Amino acid sequence: MPIDKFVTVQTSFVPMPIENVDTDQIIPARFLKATTKDGFGDNLFYDWRYEKDGSPKAGFVLNNPAYSGTVLVAGKNFGSGSSREHAAWAIAGYGFKAVVSSFFADIFRGNSLNNGVLPVQVSETFLAGLFKAVDADNKAEVKIDLENQTITNVSTGESEGFEINSYKKNCLMNGYDDIDYLLSLGEEIEAYEAQAVKF
Amino acid sequence: MGKTLFDKIWDSHVVKTIDDGPNVLYIDRHFIHEVTSPQAFGGIKARGGKVARPSQVIATPDHNIPTVNQHLTIQDELSRHQVETLKKNCEENGITMYGLNHPYNGIVHVVGPELGITQPGMTIVCGDSHTSTHGAFGSIAFGIGTSEVEMALATQCIMQPKPKSMRINIEGELGKGVTSKDIILYIISKLSTGGGTGYFVEFAGSAIRSLSMEARMTVCNMSIEMGARGGMIAPDETTFEYIKGREQAPKGEAWDKAVAYWKSLVTDADAKFDKELTFDGADIEPMITYGTNPGMGAKVCEYIPTLDSIEDSSQGSFQKSMEYMGFKAGDKLEGKQVDYVFVGSCTNGRIEDLRAFCEAVKGKQKAESVTAWIVPGSKQVEKQAIEEGLKEQLEAAGFELRQPGCSACLAMNDDKIPAGKYAVATSNRNFEGRQGPGSRTMLASPLTAAAAAVTGVVTDPRTIFNL
Ligand code: SF4
Numbered sequence: 289m290p291i292d293k294f295v296t297v298q299t300s301f302v303p304m305p306i307e308n309v310d311t312d313q314i315i316p317a318r319f320l321k322a323t324t325k326d327g328f329g330d331n332l333f334y335d336w337r338y339e340k341d342g343s344p345k346a347g348f349v350l351n352n353p354a355y356s357g358t359v360l361v362a363g364k365n366f367g368s369g370s371s372r373e374h375a376a377w378a379i380a381g382y383g384f385k386a387v388v389s390s391f392f393a394d395i396f397r398g399n400s401l402n403n404g405v406l407p408v409q410v411s412e413t414f415l416a417g418l419f420k421a422v423d424a425d426n427k428a429e430v431k432i433d434l435e436n437q438t439i440t441n442v443s444t445g446e447s448e449g450f451e452i453n454s455y456k457k458n459c460l461m462n463g464y465d466d467i468d469y470l471l472s473l474g475e476e477i478e479a480y481e482a483q484a485v486k487f
Numbered sequence: 488m489g490k491t492l493f494d495k496i497w498d499s500h501v502v503k504t505i506d507d508g509p510n511v512l513y514i515d516r517h518f519i520h521e522v523t524s525p526q527a528f529g530g531i532k533a534r535g536g537k538v539a540r541p542s543q544v545i546a547t548p549d550h551n552i553p554t555v556n557q558h559l560t561i562q563d564e565l566s567r568h569q570v571e572t573l574k575k576n577c578e579e580n581g582i583t584m585y586g587l588n589h590p591y592n593g594i595v596h597v598v599g600p601e602l603g604i605t606q607p608g609m610t611i612v613c614g615d616s617h618t619s620t621h622g623a624f625g626s627i628a629f630g631i632g633t634s635e636v637e638m639a640l641a642t643q644c645i646m647q648p649k650p651k652s653m654r655i656n657i658e659g660e661l662g663k664g665v666t667s668k669d670i671i672l673y674i675i676s677k678l679s680t681g682g683g684t685g686y687f688v689e690f691a692g693s694a695i696r697s698l699s700m701e702a703r704m705t706v707c708n709m710s711i712e713m714g715a716r717g718g719m720i721a722p723d724e725t726t727f728e729y730i731k732g733r734e735q736a737p738k739g740e741a742w743d744k745a746v747a748y749w750k751s752l753v754t755d756a757d758a759k760f761d762k763e764l765t766f767d768g769a770d771i772e773p774m775i776t777y778g779t780n781p782g783m784g785a786k787v788c789e790y791i792p793t794l795d796s797i798e799d800s801s802q803g804s805f806q807k808s809m810e811y812m813g814f815k816a817g818d819k820l821e822g823k824q825v826d827y828v829f830v831g832s833c834t835n836g837r838i839e840d841l842r843a844f845c846e847a848v849k850g851k852q853k854a855e856s857v858t859a860w861i862v863p864g865s866k867q868v869e870k871q872a873i874e875e876g877l878k879e880q881l882e883a884a885g886f887e888l889r890q891p892g893c894s895a896c897l898a899m900n901d902d903k904i905p906a907g908k909y910a911v912a913t914s915n916r917n918f919e920g921r922q923g924p925g926s927r928t929m930l931a932s933p934l935t936a937a938a939a940a941v942t943g944v945v946t947d948p949r950t951i952f953n954l
Contacts, residue, residue: 307804308680308780312918317897321551321565323525323572335920363804365681368714368780369918370897371616372523373632391681394650394716395616399632412800453648455508466634470642471536473503473511477644480502480513485608487737487744 291404293463297385298431298442300357302349303422309362310369311396315378328374329381354426361388361418367396376400386432390415401456408432408439414448417441434461489755491652492721493687496627500610502644509646515609517639518595521548521573523614527637528576538580540643545604546577546584549594551899554862554889557588566900593865593891596620596833600704601867603733607722607749612639616711617833617915623703625722625752630711650716651685651761656692659768664949667702668835668932671709672774676784683715686762689754690720694768700729701839708834709915712781721753773948775820776917776930778808785820787935787947793817811919812927820945827910828859828940830933832896835913836864838871840933845880847937847952853885854943860902861886862894898923911939
């Protein structure tokens with residue numbers, strides 16, 4: 289299925305200065321019983337976001353109207369743990385277009401790219417700068433330009449480049465997905481199978 | 488320059504290389520379960536496609552299933568629906584499924600090896616991060632997301648950037664009471680949960696070579712917990728011996744051919760790794776985790792680190808973790824209260840783990856205050872445990888052998904640790920709420936779990952068992 293095209297965003301952002309946010313926090317296992325991709329956004333960060341009775345926890349950032357925007361900025365090693373793509377569906381479902389951190393777990397990085405959510409890996413210093421900017425002004429903005437592979441802390445004007453391979457960049461900018469591409473390789477796959485080791 | 492074991496297998500599975508992009512990688516075996524596959528089948532259907540190579544796909548429901556009264560089927564409606572959806576998808580696409588109550592049902596990473604489906608030199612994927620378990624056989628095995636499950640179902644290929652390579656050597660002899668679980672908890676405590684990110688790890692060295700297949704699987708299983716894409720161990724006689732005669736192992740002439748090929752699957756002497764680490768086996772002691780990620784581990788006989796030993800930028804996360812666990816920096820680990828003991832999961836739910844636990848608790852009794860769940864990894868493990876008399880031994884010591892499944896490893900079924908309670912678990916993750924909302928998990932080996940089960944507190948197994 290085609291994914292949403294990623295266009296340059298300039299937006300206020302949601303700060304989560306916690307390290308090692310694992311996929312069990314992003315979407316707890318008990319919400320994995322669905323057989324479709326819908327509705328996960330409502331349960332994003334459920335145990336941090338809601339009390340036992342389902343009422344919002346006052347201290348949690350997603351419940352704080354002072355913070356908003358389509359970019360999540362998180363502490364290092366974001367998305368470790370389970371391979372559940374439900375974590376990426378929850379982030380996309382909530383409306384985030386990009387996640388910024390100084391380090392991402394491998395599987396999460398792949399899963400989010402496959403769902404049109406851009407993982408932007410920045411330096412520790414740049415990350416600290418974003419947290420500082422949002423501390424000073426909770427409507428501080430970040431700008432992410434995929435074409436030029438740059439991220440800007442709008443408050444300070446400071447910019448940094450980020451990495452993405454050109455294949456994935458092209459997919460995101462055009463809304464292509466890997467499956468369409470793989471399906472077009474039928475002959476190559478058969479040729480591979482013909483020469484593979486068998487016993 | 489020579490090639491690493493990883494390079495040999497990876498390079499021989501590349502269908503196509505994309506410039507400044509991922510490789511198209513051919514997948515030999517694809518395991519599926521009920522939680523991460525329904526949306527993938529849905530995607531294939533929506534495109535009007537079909538499963539490309541159903542004979543290379545193997546299904547077993549495990550995450551959602553109950554561990555008591557399995558003959559009554561699943562009571563939870565959503566769980567039942569997910570398992571039934573898997574069944575329907577498998578039937579429609581001609582995929583073999585070992586469903587609930589099938590003699591081969593069990594946790595996907597226990598089932599694959601015990602049926603001889605997992606073999607050296609293969610590429611193996613599953614929509615589950617602990618697919619790394621299968622790397623113990625000298626295969627490239629790793630967890631994938633559901634989009635990739637769809638790719639693998641639709642084309643038998645996925646797109647992956649080639650990871651960097653790391654070798655971790657454990658040399659020398661292990662001390663008494665030190666198990667493969669302690670090895671891997673020790674490594675993760677040294678590397679942290681992100682230390683292996685971007686790498687595929689080969690485990691080597693004399694201490695690794697001396698391990699049984701079950702023990703090797705425990706090590707590779709948790710390689711994902713240091714962020715590594717996967718872990719692997721070169722196949723050797725121990726590997727061949729384990730596979731020989733299993734249901735889907737090559738037979739007759741094919742066996743000889745296979746072994747000849749498998750013997751070539753070693754890292755060449757002059758191969759280079761991007762990173763190489765060596766640890767002394769004698770330095771490893773029984774380990775336990777005290778925090779909310781698997782990197783927060785220490786020797787059972789030691790103390791939780793003090794705050795000033797933690798890097799400044801990590802102190803906030805460390806303190807959040809201590810608050811969640813109800814622990815204080817600098818606390819002694821031995822003597823901490825334990826309410827639940829969970830023995831099971833794809834990390835330590837194999838026959839050898841049950842044997843070790845039984846042997847340890849023999850002649851002792853479960854502590855009154857402890858609730859213990861002993862959960863075999865598969866129907867076959869359960870059967871063997873009964874045949875070997877382990878079930879009786881367990882019962883004599885006040886324990887109960889439950890039915891197989893993922894169980895309290897991720898608590899998708901009813902096996903949930905209540906909020907605020909402490910569990911010593913042989914599984915692989917101690918994240919907040921992993922074993923149920925508010926649950927507090929301490930990861931350890933089956934031996935350390937046995938020690939906690941009979942004393943009701945965190946206990947160094949070497950102090951109470953004759954090892
Ligand atoms: S036992 Fe735990 S880690 Fe293993 S497959 Fe099941 S849920 Fe995943």
